[in-house]
Amino acid sequence: MTVLLEIRWHGRAGQGVKTAAYLLAEAAMDTGKYIQAFPEYGAERSGAPIAAFTRIGDEPIRIHYGIRTPDVVVVVDESLIGAMDVTSGLKENGILLVNSNQSPEIYRQKLPSFHGKIATVDATQIALDCIGRPIPNIPIMGALIRASGIVSLEDLEPRLRHKFSAKFSEQVVEGNVKALKRGYEEVKIL
Amino acid sequence: MNEQKWNELPEGVIVPEGGNSQDVYIVEGWRTFKPVVNLEKCTHCMTCWVMCPDNAVNVKGGKMLGFDYLACKGCGVCAEVCPVKVIEMVKEER
Amino acid sequence: MAVINIKNLTDLEPRFVGGHRLCAGCNEGTIVRQVLLAAHEYEVVVLNATGCLEVTTSVYPYTSWNVPWLHEAFENVAAAASGAEAAYKALKRFGEIPEDKQIKFIAFAGDGGTYDIGLQALSGALERGHSFLYVLLDNEAYMNTGIQRSSSTPKFAWTTTSPVGEVSPGKTQPKKNIVEIVAAHGVPYVATASPSHYVDLMTKVQKALSYDGPTFLAVYSNCNRGHRNDTALSIKVARMAVETNYWPLYEIEEGKYRITYRPRKPQPIEEWLKLQGRFSHLMKPGNQDRVKELQDWVNSKWELLQKKEEFSKTL
Amino acid sequence: MKVALETNQLIALAMKQIEPHVVAAYPITPSTEVVQEFSQYVANGDVKTEFVPVESEHSAMSACLAASLSGARVMTATASQGLAFMWEMLHIAAASRAPIVTIVANRALSAPINIHGDHADAMGARDTGWLQLWAETAQEAYDNTIQAIKIAEDPRVRFPMLVNYDGFTTSHAVETVEILEDEQVRSFLGAAPKPKYSLLDTENPVSFGVLALQDYYMEFRRAQAEAYKNVKDVVLEVAEDYAKLTGRKYGILEEYKLDDADVVLVAMNSAAGTAKETVDLLRKQGKKVGVLKIRLFRPFPVEEIRCALGNAKSVVVMDRAYTYGGPSGPLFEEIATALVNETNKPLLGNVIAGLGGRDITMEDIEHVFDLGFKALEKGNFEPLVSWVGVRE
Numbered sequence: 005m006t007v008l009l010e011i012r013w014h015g016r017a018g019q020g021v022k023t024a025a026y027l028l029a030e031a032a033m034d035t036g037k038y039i040q041a042f043p044e045y046g047a048e049r050s051g052a053p054i055a056a057f058t059r060i061g062d063e064p065i066r067i068h069y070g071i072r073t074p075d076v077v078v079v080v081d082e083s084l085i086g087a088m089d090v091t092s093g094l095k096e097n098g099i100l101l102v103n104s105n106q107s108p109e110i111y112r113q114k115l116p117s118f119h120g121k122i123a124t125v126d127a128t129q130i131a132l133d134c135i136g137r138p139i140p141n142i143p144i145m146g147a148l149i150r151a152s153g154i155v156s157l158e159d160l161e162p163r164l165r166h167k168f169s170a171k172f173s174e175q176v177v178e179g180n181v182k183a184l185k186r187g188y189e190e191v192k193i194l
Numbered sequence: 195m196n197e198q199k200w201n202e203l204p205e206g207v208i209v210p211e212g213g214n215s216q217d218v219y220i221v222e223g224w225r226t227f228k229p230v231v232n233l234e235k236c237t238h239c240m241t242c243w244v245m246c247p248d249n250a251v252n253v254k255g256g257k258m259l260g261f262d263y264l265a266c267k268g269c270g271v272c273a274e275v276c277p278v279k280v281i282e283m284v285k286e287e288r
Numbered sequence: 289m290a291v292i293n294i295k296n297l298t299d300l301e302p303r304f305v306g307g308h309r310l311c312a313g314c315n316e317g318t319i320v321r322q323v324l325l326a327a328h329e330y331e332v333v334v335l336n337a338t339g340c341l342e343v344t345t346s347v348y349p350y351t352s353w354n355v356p357w358l359h360e361a362f363e364n365v366a367a368a369a370s371g372a373e374a375a376y377k378a379l380k381r382f383g384e385i386p387e388d389k390q391i392k393f394i395a396f397a398g399d400g401g402t403y404d405i406g407l408q409a410l411s412g413a414l415e416r417g418h419s420f421l422y423v424l425l426d427n428e429a430y431m432n433t434g435i436q437r438s439s440s441t442p443k444f445a446w447t448t449t450s451p452v453g454e455v456s457p458g459k460t461q462p463k464k465n466i467v468e469i470v471a472a473h474g475v476p477y478v479a480t481a482s483p484s485h486y487v488d489l490m491t492k493v494q495k496a497l498s499y500d501g502p503t504f505l506a507v508y509s510n511c512n513r514g515h516r517n518d519t520a521l522s523i524k525v526a527r528m529a530v531e532t533n534y535w536p537l538y539e540i541e542e543g544k545y546r547i548t549y550r551p552r553k554p555q556p557i558e559e560w561l562k563l564q565g566r567f568s569h570l571m572k573p574g575n576q577d578r579v580k581e582l583q584d585w586v587n588s589k590w591e592l593l594q595k596k597e598e599f600s601k602t603l
Numbered sequence: 604m605k606v607a608l609e610t611n612q613l614i615a616l617a618m619k620q621i622e623p624h625v626v627a628a629y630p631i632t633p634s635t636e637v638v639q640e641f642s643q644y645v646a647n648g649d650v651k652t653e654f655v656p657v658e659s660e661h662s663a664m665s666a667c668l669a670a671s672l673s674g675a676r677v678m679t680a681t682a683s684q685g686l687a688f689m690w691e692m693l694h695i696a697a698a699s700r701a702p703i704v705t706i707v708a709n710r711a712l713s714a715p716i717n718i719h720g721d722h723a724d725a726m727g728a729r730d731t732g733w734l735q736l737w738a739e740t741a742q743e744a745y746d747n748t749i750q751a752i753k754i755a756e757d758p759r760v761r762f763p764m765l766v767n768y769d770g771f772t773t774s775h776a777v778e779t780v781e782i783l784e785d786e787q788v789r790s791f792l793g794a795a796p797k798p799k800y801s802l803l804d805t806e807n808p809v810s811f812g813v814l815a816l817q818d819y820y821m822e823f824r825r826a827q828a829e830a831y832k833n834v835k836d837v838v839l840e841v842a843e844d845y846a847k848l849t850g851r852k853y854g855i856l857e858e859y860k861l862d863d864a865d866v867v868l869v870a871m872n873s874a875a876g877t878a879k880e881t882v883d884l885l886r887k888q889g890k891k892v893g894v895l896k897i898r899l900f901r902p903f904p905v906e907e908i909r910c911a912l913g914n915a916k917s918v919v920v921m922d923r924a925y926t927y928g929g930p931s932g933p934l935f936e937e938i939a940t941a942l943v944n945e946t947n948k949p950l951l952g953n954v955i956a957g958l959g960g961r962d963i964t965m966e967d968i969e970h971v972f973d974l975g976f977k978a979l980e981k982g983n984f985e986p987l988v989s990w991v992g993v994r995e
Contacts, residue, residue: 026777030607033779039607042776045718064779066740066876068772069962197818198349200825205761206672206700207815207823209346210800212808213354215307219347224312240294244325244486245523247317249306256295265306269313270520283520331805335669348819351810356802358672359812360695364665370655371627371666372802375673378624378653379803384674391803409665412658 009154010071011058014090015080018050020141023167024080025056027145031155031163032060040065053084060154076152079103080127080140091118099152101191103127103140108194123151125191127183134183135176142180146187157188216249217264225268227283229261235280242272242281292490297325301354303332308352309344313519315509315526316341316425318483320396323423323505324355326490327497330392333372334358337365337401340432340511341425363405366413369395369420392497393420398509399440400430403466414473414502421496422504424466427511435514439464442534443585444578446566447514457578458569462585470504471540477503479539479548484527488537488548495541508535516565528560533590544600547593554590557583604784607777610741610768614680614706615640617748619650620788623704624675624795627655627666631685632718633770634708638680660685664692664703671701671763672811673802676752676795679703682770683710686724690731696763697732698827699812702755703763705733706748708774709872709923711959719960720769722871722923725900726933732827734764734834735901739857739875741778744768746851747898749783752792753841759833761798765901769873771960783849791848831902838899855904857896858911860886864893866975867915867949869938871897874921874956874963881968892972897934905941912942915949917975919984921991923957931988950975952984956991967992 011028015021022043029041037060044055057071073093079102084090091100098120102111105126112122125147127140134143142164149155164184168177204210231242238258243251250266252259273281303324310317320341324332333356336342342359345352360368373393379385397406402424410422429447430436437450443462446452450459471478476499481489489507496503510525512518517525529535530549534557537549558579561567570579608616614637618626626645628638645654657663663679671677681689686707696703711721725735736751738744747766755764768774783791800809815823835855846852859879861867870878875896885892895911895918897904912918920939922932930936935953942948954971957963971991978984 026607026609029777033605033607038779040776040778041607042771045771045775047718064740066880067965068739068769068776068873068876069964072964198822200822201829203819203822203826205799205826205830207698207812208800209349209351209810209813211351212810213302213305213352215345215350215352216302216305217307219307219309219350221307221309238295240298243298244294244322245318245483247310247312247314247321247522248308249302249304249317249321253298256298262306267312269522270518271313271318271523274520275523333802333805343814346810346813348813348815348823351813353810354808356805356808357810358669358802359810360665360668361691364662364692367657367662367665368669370657370662371625371669371671371677372673374625374627374653374655374666375670375675375677376803378651378670378675379673381651381653382624384624385803391805408658409662412662415658416655 008059008061008065010074011076011078012071012074013056013058013078013080014084014088015054017052017054019080020139021054021056021080024141024145025058027163027167028058028148028154029060030167031160034163035155035159037061038064044070053088074098076101076148078144078148080144091115094118094120096120099123101125101144101148101151103144105129108192112194121151121193123147123191123193125187127187130183130186130190134186135179143183143187146184147191150188150191151193157185160184217262220264221248221267222263225266225286227268227270228263228266228286229268229270229272229281230284231258231260232280233258233260235278237278239277241275241277245271245275247271292326292487294325297328300325300328303354305352305354307350309347310340311513311519313512313522314340315427315483315511315522318523319423319425319507319509322483322486322489323394323493326493327392327394330497331390332392332394335365335369335372335393335395337397337406338362339398339401341396341398343432362401364409365395365397365401365406366410366422369393370413370416370418373418373420395420395422396425397422398432399424399426399428399438403439403464411473414470414475417501419500420502421493422502424504424506425509426506427509427514428463429511429514431511431514440466442582444567444570444582446569452569457575467506475502475504477539477541480506480535480537482508482526482530482535482537484523485530485537485549492539514566516568517563521563525560525563528555528563531555532557532560533586534560536590536593538593538597544603545593545596546600547597557586604782606780606782608780609636609775609777610744611636611708611774612640613741613745613780614748615644616782617745618678619644620783620785621678621749621752621792622650622789623652623678625653625655625667625670625677626679627657627663627670628679629657629660629663629681629685631660631682633710633774634680634682634706637706660688661692664689664696667703668692668696668699668701669802671696671703672699674798676756677703678706680706682708683712683724686728687712690728693728693731693733695812698823700761701763702761704748704751704755705763705765707765707767708770709767710770717959718770720772720873721958721960725765725767726924728765729901729933732762733901734762735899736764736766737871737898737900738766738768738773739873739896741773741776742780744773745780745782746845746849746853749788749791750841750845750853754834754837756796757837758796760837762830762834767872772873781849787848791844834902835899835904853898855899855907856911857898859894859896861893861895861911861914863891864915865891865979866917866919866972867893867895867912868968868971868975869895869897869918869920869934871900871923871934874923877963877965878968881965881972884965885969885972890972903937903941908938908941909945912949917950917979919952919954919971919975921954921956921971925955925958950978950984952978953988954991955988961992963992
């Protein structure tokens with residue numbers, strides 16, 4: 005295994021967590037990387053906690069199981085913190101990104117044992133502003149690529165347009181593109 | 195028919211031809227009584243033919259010709275349904 | 289549709305031949321011959337559920353079927369018909385069989401394969417609208433395994449699993465109404481028939497085959513072994529089922545009911561019961577109430593049917 | 604062309620490229636999207652396929668069988684309880700020599716009900732007469748789907764085939780996959796070879812699905828048994844043709860660093876990839892380990908397995924299914940049978956892992972190799988069957 009980046013997503017069913025995990029992988033593939041992304045399902049209905057995983061590597065990815073020691077943890081739903089150990093296995097120098105209107109400093113205090121990078125973005129508010137619905141997956145994606153540098157905004161935007169235009173109206177696509185950019189700009193990193 | 199060896203069977207689970215049982219798989223031994231028709235009195239109404247479960251009534255051109263005794267099991271339906279009662283069930287003499 | 293004249297059909301190559309191993313006098317052989325004679329204008333493919341008809345007509349290396357024939361299993365003949373019909377449509381669409389080739393699919397199944405284990409597959413195929421004629425051979429019990437009750441077995445009939453005993457008068461539940469169940473799917477043509485009334489039966493087959501969609505023919509089928517009657521009386525028992533109004537002959541064409549045969553003087557149900565050993569316990573003293581119950585059941589169903597026919601005339 | 608699609612969507616795309624005449628199917632997690640996505644291709648007019656949305660898996664296989672015997676190219680997809688519900692019809696389809704291809708996103712069997720990756724479904728179908736291909740990755744699932752059509756329909760074969768890949772772990776994963784153009788797939792497969800007899804051939808009526816009693820049943824079985832002998836050659840020929848087209852070469856087995864391996868892990872589907880990664884890690888530590896991945900599970904490639912395991916000292920077979928009350932997992936039983944008369948056979952042990960979607964991690968696999976090394980020290984596997992990744 006050469007360079008392998010592992011991203012674990014925590015959210016609730018209906019928040020677009022799986023879509024985000026896939027979208028990031030697809031954008032990375034467009035830049036020539038090998039990718040793998042998959043959700044962790046139970047018998048979830050909207051609102052239940054779910055996880056999703058994205059792996060990005062320079063070589064074909066052969067391992068097939070849930071990410072135990074992520075480089076990045078993305079918490080799409082703030083209420084999960086405390087309800088579960090979202091930072092479980094998160095690498096010392098990793099990144100924790102939370103959808104929250106609070107500052108990263110607050111989380112630094114809440115999670116004293118974690119010494120990596122902490123970032124927050126109010127993705128839900130951005131989503132409400134841009135698409136009128138509280139689906140925070142795309143704005144938090146903007147924050148993620150800024151905080152991690154996994155792919156550039158220029159790489160992600162066409163993928164997002166391509167993926168969403170197959171399913172959604174132009175208005176929704178444009179709203180999400182706007183949300184992506186706002187997430188990218190508004191993320192606070194510590 | 196000689197019994198086939200396994201490598202002589204058709205592929206799958208098929209009989210690779212149509213309607214080969216009549217007069218080949220012989221059921222005359224099933225009978226105790228056999229139908230006998232009086233063709234002189236027969237009106238050729240074809241009721242016996244259309245009611246026979248065993249395709250054992252020989253007909254041609256709308257005429258009753260007699261019975262296919264290799265295919266007849268001797269059920270007696272033909273005699274029972276005959277509107278002019280010209281079919282008689284008689285005991286087999288073997 | 290031409291009026292059925294069986295004299296004109298005598299020179300056709302038989303599609304269902306002798307040398308099969310149905311019991312002597314079995315109505316099933318008669319019904320299949322009548323159905324396939326009526327279908328003579330069409331190329332047909334036959335699907336057959338597991339049952340007496342299937343096991344007795346296809347014992348390797350013999351077959352009594354002079355048309356393409358497929359047996360898969362007990363509960364799925366309607367699904368098999370769905371698949372064959374789907375292939376037929378697809379192969380036409382792909383240009384692999386000629387557009388002008390016309391095939392009619394005919395499925396045969398007993399009451400076990402229709403009322404009970406095969407009901408789901410039948411319902412599915414009817415709802416999907418596959419074009420095929422489903423012929424129910426209703427001998428009112430699982431005869432292939434040795435006379436066990438089905439949901440088609442009439443009340444008070446003896447079977448090996450609804451035996452008559454000190455505390456039980458035979459089957460304790462009435463017969464299920466499969467015709468109404470099928471009709472409720474909204475299919476274009478549903479009818480009953482009896483081999484005793486062969487012109488009626490064959491006319492109905494021709495009508496059914498004229499539709500492009502699922503059609504259903506419930507045919508009364510005497511089983512002399514299971515109903516306990518002499519082989520020679522097989523057709524007579526079937527006729528008496530009609531003459532007593534136990535098995536009325538009618539059709540539901542595009543939702544409209546029509547009685548196709550009306551007994552001049554309907555016979556009392558005893559006339560049918562007494563022909564069959566499976567009801568012999570009802571002929572013993574002290575069972576008058578049970579016979580009356582059956583008569584009342586027949587009467588009420590006949591009355592309802594007449595009302596449906598009347599109502600249909602207003603549609 | 605490289606794509607990133609969920610494997611189920613990818614397989615639906617492969618089915619679109621194959622354009623079977625008939626697809627009859629019933630949805631079940633985790634294979635639902637295969638049929639769902641394919642029905643969209645039908646709705647869009649991208650394929651001429653007749654899609655039969657049946658009311659159960661039993662009817663799915665029943666309809667597929669009749670369609671296949673009618674001369675149609677036929678596919679379906681299922682998993683778990685659905686495959687179990689087809690069980691009766693699986694036997695009939697195989698004995699009828701109907702080359703139906705069934706996609707299976709392998710999933711655990713109830714009870715308890717569980718929707719996740721597990722091989723109990725396909726292992727339950729192992730004695731139904733179906734051929735079986737297994738896939739480690741999305742790429743292999745795609746490649747196997749296309750090859751399965753050609754293998755199953757080959758006049759020397761004419762058996763139905765299951766194409767297996769792990770439920771969720773693979774079925775719902777997005778991986779980088781190289782796909783063919785539609786035209787390439789169609790010209791690779793060509794038209795479905797016409798069977799000798801067809802249910803729709805009214806000129807030459809044939810009776811399908813006949814009865815055979817004491818005088819013939821055994822001859823039918825013997826003939827069926829013989830026909831499996833042709834399969835391996837066809838699998839390899841098709842793989843070779845496919846390699847010419849794609850550069851991706853498949854065999855009956857995949858041997859990973861077996862040449863000098865002392866301890867060999869035998870695995871199927873996605874865990875084989877994790878195992879290869881673990882082998883690389885352990886090799887860096889100087890441990891001589893390797894992986895044998897089974898691609899063709901039915902017919903079971905006895906000679907190839909004997910050959911592949913010939914140099915191993917210790918072999919651990921990983922089963923993602925268990926045979927309740929049996930001596931071991933099903934794959935182990937078969938591997939053990941393959942080696943039973945070898946004079947220098949390796950020590951053989953069995954692990955049960957990953958049931959009901961439990962992750963099989965690199966740590967688990969290290970532990971499994973460790974069991975293999977310990978057996979070498981002790982001279983035997985004790986116990987014969989170990990459960991891995993279960994709370995003790």
